[in-house]
Amino acid sequence: MTQTYPQKAAAGSPVHAHWSAVFSIALSVVSLVTAELLPISLLTPIATDLGISEGMAGQAVSATSIMGMIASLFIAAACRRVDRRLVLMGFTLISIASNVMVAAAPDYTVLLIGRLLLGISLGGFWSMAAAVSMRLVHKSLIPKALSVIFGGVSVAMAVATPLGTWLGDVAGWRGVFLVTAALGIITLVWQYSVFPSMKPAGQTRLSTLFGLLKRPQIRLAMAGMVGVFGGHFAFFTYLRPLLENVAHFSVSGVSAILLGFGIANILGTAASGMMLRRSLKGTLLFMPLILALMAAVLVRFGESQPVTAILVTLWGFVFGAVPVAWTTWLTYAVPDETESGGGLQVASIQLAITAGATLGGLLLDAHGTLGTVTGSGIILLLAAGLIGFMRCKS
Incomplete structure (x- = not known):
C-alpha cells in the first residue's frame, strides 16, 4: 500500500508513503518482543529440561537486554x-536463527548464545526504527x-505471556520458540516483498554517537x-506484588x-498520534505527571480493588503513548543523525529498565510494595521537571 503526495516533500521525506513496509516492521516488532519475553512464561519447563535453576533460566532475559544495549550503540x-533494507532484513534473519538455536539448545550455553543473538537483533532494530520510519513516510506522518x-x-506485551504459557502446554517450550521462528520467516518474506531500497543517508561513526552527547x-532529554522509563519499570516490574499483597x-x-x-496499552499507542499532533512537548511532559499522580492515588487507595484496577488499566493507556512520543521527538531533534540518536535512545531505555527494576526491588525489600510505588512516582516527577526545560519544535 503506497500513498502519494503531489506536493513537494520536506527534505529527507519520501513522496510515497510505504505503509506495507511500515506494517511489516510492526509484525517484526511483534516477533522480536514476543521472543524477548517468552522465557518469562516458560521458566519452569526450560529450567527442568536443561537441568538448571529457574533463576539461571531467567538470566536469558537479562542477557538479551544487556546485548541489546551494547548492540544499539555500535550497529x-x-x-x-x-x-x-538489507540491514533490517538481516536483523530479522538473526532473530530467526536465535529462535531456532534456542529451540534446539542441548544445554544452557547454547541457549544463552541464542539469546545473545536476539539481543543483537533487538538492539540494532530499535536503534534504526526512527530513521527508517523517516525514509518510509512523509514527515507529517x-x-x-x-x-x-x-x-x-x-x-506482544499483551499476548506473549499468556500465549507462551498456553502453547508451552500444547507444544512444549521448544515448540513455542519454533512457532516464533516461523513468524519471523513470514516477516522476512513480507519485508523482502515490500521494503524499498534505502541507501545509507550518512556515514555514522562512533564519534558521531558520542558527539550527540555534547549537545546540552x-x-x-x-x-x-531515563527517568520516565525508569519510573515506569520501577512500578511495572513489581505490579504483581501490588495486586496480590495490597489490593x-x-x-x-x-x-x-x-x-x-x-x-489499554495498545489503545494508548493507537491514540498517541492524535496526542502528538496536538503537542509533542505537552505529551512528553504530561504523561509522567499523570503517571506520578496515579502513583500517589495508588499509595493512598491501593487497598481498594476497583480503584487499583482502574488506575492500573489507565496506567497502561497513558504509558502507551510514551515510547512513540520519545521516538517522534528524536526524529525532530536530530534529523541529521537519527540512527546514532536511536542508538542512544535504545541504550538509555535499556539502562532505565535495569535501573528502575533494581531500585524498585531495593524499595520493595526496604519499604514494602507501596514504597516501590512511591519511589516510582518521585522518579516520574523528577523526570517531568527535566522535560520541562527541554526545547521542542511542537
Whole structure:
C-alpha cells in the first residue's frame, strides 16, 4: 500500500508513503518482543529440561537486554555503508536463527548464545526504527507510522505471556520458540516483498554517537527519558506484588488486570498520534505527571480493588503513548543523525529498565510494595521537571 503526495516533500521525506513496509516492521516488532519475553512464561519447563535453576533460566532475559544495549550503540556505525533494507532484513534473519538455536539448545550455553543473538537483533532494530520510519513516510506522518510500529510492542506485551504459557502446554517450550521462528520467516518474506531500497543517508561513526552527547538538549532529554522509563519499570516490574499483597486480588484477578493493562496499552499507542499532533512537548511532559499522580492515588487507595484496577488499566493507556512520543521527538531533534540518536535512545531505555527494576526491588525489600510505588512516582516527577526545560519544535 503506497500513498502519494503531489506536493513537494520536506527534505529527507519520501513522496510515497510505504505503509506495507511500515506494517511489516510492526509484525517484526511483534516477533522480536514476543521472543524477548517468552522465557518469562516458560521458566519452569526450560529450567527442568536443561537441568538448571529457574533463576539461571531467567538470566536469558537479562542477557538479551544487556546485548541489546551494547548492540544499539555500535550497529549504526558498523553498518554505515549498507542498504537499510538489507540491514533490517538481516536483523530479522538473526532473530530467526536465535529462535531456532534456542529451540534446539542441548544445554544452557547454547541457549544463552541464542539469546545473545536476539539481543543483537533487538538492539540494532530499535536503534534504526526512527530513521527508517523517516525514509518510509512523509514527515507529517511520522507519528502515525511510529504508533503503528510501537503498536507491535503493545500487542506482544499483551499476548506473549499468556500465549507462551498456553502453547508451552500444547507444544512444549521448544515448540513455542519454533512457532516464533516461523513468524519471523513470514516477516522476512513480507519485508523482502515490500521494503524499498534505502541507501545509507550518512556515514555514522562512533564519534558521531558520542558527539550527540555534547549537545546540552540531548543530554537533558536522555536524562528525562531515563527517568520516565525508569519510573515506569520501577512500578511495572513489581505490579504483581501490588495486586496480590495490597489490593488482595486472586490469581485470576491478577491475570485479568494484566490483560486489561496490555489492551489499554495498545489503545494508548493507537491514540498517541492524535496526542502528538496536538503537542509533542505537552505529551512528553504530561504523561509522567499523570503517571506520578496515579502513583500517589495508588499509595493512598491501593487497598481498594476497583480503584487499583482502574488506575492500573489507565496506567497502561497513558504509558502507551510514551515510547512513540520519545521516538517522534528524536526524529525532530536530530534529523541529521537519527540512527546514532536511536542508538542512544535504545541504550538509555535499556539502562532505565535495569535501573528502575533494581531500585524498585531495593524499595520493595526496604519499604514494602507501596514504597516501590512511591519511589516510582518521585522518579516520574523528577523526570517531568527535566522535560520541562527541554526545547521542542511542537
